[in-house]
Amino acid sequence: MLPDSLKSWLIQWLEDHREFVVAVFCLPASLLFTVLMRFKAYVRWLTSDPQRHDSNVREIQQRVQQWNKLPPEDRRLLCTSRPNWLSLSTTFFQKHLHHQVPIPLYDILELNEADMTVRVEPMVTIGDITEYLIPRGYSLAVTIELTDATLGGLAFGTGMSTHSHKAGLYHETITSYEVVLADGSLVKATADNEYVDLFKTLPWCHGSLGFLVAMTIKIVKIKPYIKIKYIPVRGQKKYCDMLREFSGTYEKVPKEFPDYIEGTIYSKDEAVIMVGDYADYDPNIPVNSCSKWHKPWFYKHVETFLEKGESEELIPLRDYLLRHNRAIFWVVEDMLSFGNKTIFRYLFGWLLPPKPAFLKWTTTPGIRAYTFTKQVFQDIVLPIKELERQIEIASILFEKFPLLVYPCKIIDHGPSSGQLKRPDSKYLVPGTNYAMYNDLGVYGVPGKVKDKKPYNPVAAMRKMEDFTREVGGYSFLYADIFMTREEFEVMFDLSLYEEVRKKYKADGAFPHLYDKVKPELDVFAIGEENAIA
Ligand SMILES: Cc1cc2nc3c(=O)[nH]c(=O)nc-3n(C[C@H](O)[C@H](O)[C@H](O)COP(=O)(O)OP(=O)(O)OC[C@H]3O[C@@H](n4cnc5c(N)ncnc54)[C@H](O)[C@@H]3O)c2cc1C
Ligand SMILES: NC(=O)C1=CN([C@@H]2O[C@H](COP(=O)(O)OP(=O)(O)OC[C@H]3O[C@@H](n4cnc5c(N)ncnc54)[C@H](OP(=O)(O)O)[C@@H]3O)[C@@H](O)[C@H]2O)C=CC1
């Protein structure tokens, strides 16, 4: 055992030399972990047994039934036993204070080509499903860019991609959820069966209503390439208008509108808009396998079109879908300053990305406080008609570019239809039941922190959240939130959710949504300590 003084010196040293930890530990450990996971997946495939799903689910049911038999004082609230460091959230939910149930469900259960759906277990990852579907000529309608995200985590959190202006949020593509409830019963919730209330409230529930054991998701037919057009635009109004036009903000999305849309904003006045369509090989257009280890990070490649001018490329579909994986959008830039250097890419690029899991695993309290107070990781869903205001406010508060913009359709499912509030009628696309929103992604170290100027993270984030509530938007809940419970209940509609928690006895069995997603840190205490502005 190390003496305390040596231990704290070591922790301080590791915190001060984070780049060393990332390069020397996180990268090789990520590779080793990937190899191990592949090996495990291979063994699972070799020993695959159609009965396994049912027996694993029965085991989960039994564990919940046994929990019900415990004396009330021993019944700690339920959560999955997936270690928090494996989860793609910036918060550290305190699992050790809960009763953890293993969910060893990693299989793709059935591809139904007639219904254009795939039935999967919740721990299947984006990496697994793209590897399985693409060679068969399909893809999920909404494929998130990070290979490590799980299909279950995305269903109970949320997901969005550059196809979301057509498909909506990820949960809009789920047709059924199979869930083990607080009493240990197994139910299947669909949009038109007796469990429709559950069906509406499971998205964005973060595991606060039951354990997900399988789900059915819509798939789409694909072609081998995405023909992508990079359009550099100067002038804020111009690029905002263009994003609105292409996404169908003013009229119902016609079929000929692009299948994929993305905007990367490099400064208040400069953006590159990317529009993409499924395509076959065309010898006249250059092919860019942008996800190969030695290729420049995608957002850096995109930035070059500000100088080069409008251009077209063919990107193989899987490379396109996972284009932001290697640099985790632009998150890795702040961690490995040399990560995009040509020599590093050619020699060690295959080690990227560092798995968010290992970044979390090596997070000491000092690093967590640092991440919380001197960095920003936020995705916020806001009406695209307010795009200029979004950019204005985010750039004043965070001085952090690039900003990510993904247009996304938010469907009005009527009153009390789940945690997402109905879009305001002024944002609805005429003649439809949906409004065009967009994800605004802000990632990295705010400009003021870089310039060592006063920066109050809590004040900044709370201003962003005020604006989000004012326009009827929603914060992604994988990220740290800075809201009180009352403010949270203004941003989200919990009316049906609270009824469902009572009806299915989740109250007293699973933590409440707010408790599940609020930061484990005392937001306001940490904020005050760092409040220099
Ligand atoms: C090597 C490296 C690894 C990183 N890993 C992570 C990560 O795993 N998770 C994450 O959220 N962000 C991570 N970051 C992002 C990091 O927090 C900021 O990008 C950046 O270092 C702060 O920028 P600065 O130039 O303003 O501060 P600097 O002047 O670089 O740092 C100011 C002080 O903070 C210390 N410091 C710097 N980064 C950290 C850190 N991450 N934790 C504790 N102390 C730190 C420095 O040693 C220095 O004493 C990492 C950054 C670097 C450089
Ligand atoms: N482009 C995008 O849209 C992206 C979105 N994300 C975000 O990342 C998260 C997904 O990351 P991932 O690591 O896969 O998921 P997580 O492990 O973070 O799970 C997310 C939530 O879902 C719950 N959950 C997951 N599986 C089950 C299950 N089988 N039964 C009950 N509850 C479950 C978890 O509860 P518990 O704590 O009990 O495990 C947790 O609260 C989402 O929040 C998503 O919004 C991330 C990347 C990209």
Ligand SMILES: CC(C)=CCC[C@@H](C)[C@H]1CC[C@H]2C3=C(CC[C@]12C)[C@@]1(C)CC[C@H](O)C[C@@H]1CC3
């Ligand atoms: C494009 C959309 C809609 C979402 C992208 C979300 C990602 C940028 C985040 C999802 C999970 C986040 C985590 C981190 C950075 C931002 C995400 C990848 C960290 C790697 C930041 C550093 C911390 O130490 C660990 C975090 C894990 C989760």
